Amino acid sequence: xxxxxxxxxxxxxxxxxxxxxKNGGNFxxxxxxxxxxxxxxxxxxxxxxxxxxxxxxxxxxxxxxxTEQSSSLEELEVLVISSQKGQxxxxxxxxxxxxxxxxxxxxxxxxxxxxxxxxxxxxxxxxRYKSKSHGTVHEGYMFPLxxxxxxxxxxxxxxxxxxxxxxxxxREACQNWWMxxxxxxLVCRQMHPQQAEEETKCT
Numbered sequence: 001x002x003x004x005x006x007x008x009x010x011x012x013x014x015x016x017x018x019x020x021x022k023n024g025g026n027f028x029x030x031x032x033x034x035x036x037x038x039x040x041x042x043x044x045x046x047x048x049x050x051x052x053x054x055x056x057x058x059x060x061x062x063x064x065x066x067t068e069q070s071s072s073l074e075e076l077e078v079l080v081i082s083s084q085k086g087q088x089x090x091x092x093x094x095x096x097x098x099x100x101x102x103x104x105x106x107x108x109x110x111x112x113x114x115x116x117x118x119x120x121x122x123x124x125x126x127x128r129y130k131s132k133s134h135g136t137v138h139e140g141y142m143f144p145l146x147x148x149x150x151x152x153x154x155x156x157x158x159x160x161x162x163x164x165x166x167x168x169x170x171r172e173a174c175q176n177w178w179m180x181x182x183x184x185x186l187v188c189r190q191m192h193p194q195q196a197e198e199e200t201k202c203t
Contacts, residue, residue, distance in 0.1 A: 046097040053128070054138045057102055058093025058179070059110040059145040060186050061118065063164070076190055078170045078183065079147065081114050082161040088175030089163070091182070093140065106143045114162050115154025118147040124185040127178035142182035144189070 048055040061079035080089040092113035096105040103120055111117055121144040131138055165173060167187055174180050 046099060047095045048098055050139065052137070054131075054136065055096040056093055056138045056140045057096045057105040057109060057143075058091050058140065059106050059114075059120070059143050060091050060124070060179075060183060061110060061114055061116050061145045061147045062186065063147045076167055076187070077164045078167065078186075079114055079116060079162055079164055080170055080173055081163075083175070084156075084159050089170075089173040090176050091142070091174065091179050093142070093179075096141070102141060103143070106141075106145070110145055111151075112155040113160060115151040115157060116145070116147045117149050117151075118145045120145050121189075124182045124189075127181065129176070129178045140178055142179065142185075144186050 063077050063079075065075040065077060078091075081092055082089055092110045094105075094109040094113065096102055100108065102123075107117070107120060124142045124144060127140045127142075129138055129140060130136070167183065170183060171180060174183065
């Protein structure tokens with residue numbers, strides 16, 4: 001993943017699917033004390049498809065502004081990233097691969113594209129949309145991710161910009177309709193947490 005992590009991220013790296021035996025990885029030798037090198041996954045030979053639809057997974061990274069009062073909807077911020085082609089902003093997402101769970105894919109894509117890690121919430125939903133570049137139908141799954149740490153260096157930092165925005169700003173900036181709908185679901189959860197908990201129990 002083209003990224004260097006400092007030693008205080010060792011626990012995260014060693015426990016992540018990026019270095020699990022399932023994914024064919026090995027733990028980094030102990031003599032490498034200062035940095036851990038990660039490289040983004042590329043290519044589509046490991047991609048999941050369901051009846052011809054490419055399976056795509058992403059996250060809406062979010063946080064609450066620090067205030068003296070308790071968090072409220074007005075204090076919610078989300079992290080958006082630039083498209084690799086430089087056309088508008090969006091939330092991190094990418095292909096779900098056959099050697100990982102959907103949750104692992106969501107965390108991996110968010111780390112690779114936005115350089116953040118955190119607590120993954122329950123799925124916001126699934127949307128079918130047509131790829132602008134290939135014209136094929138994709139199924140996109142979105143999760144909320146409460147950001148716990150933001151990396152200074154990450155795999156796709158040379159190809160993307162990232163920016164924290166208010167919900168209102170993100171509604172305007174996000175270029176994908178289905179991601180905007182996912183954002184509205186996240187906002188609804190923050191407004192009605194008890195209802196969201198009941199929905200999670202039913203899924």
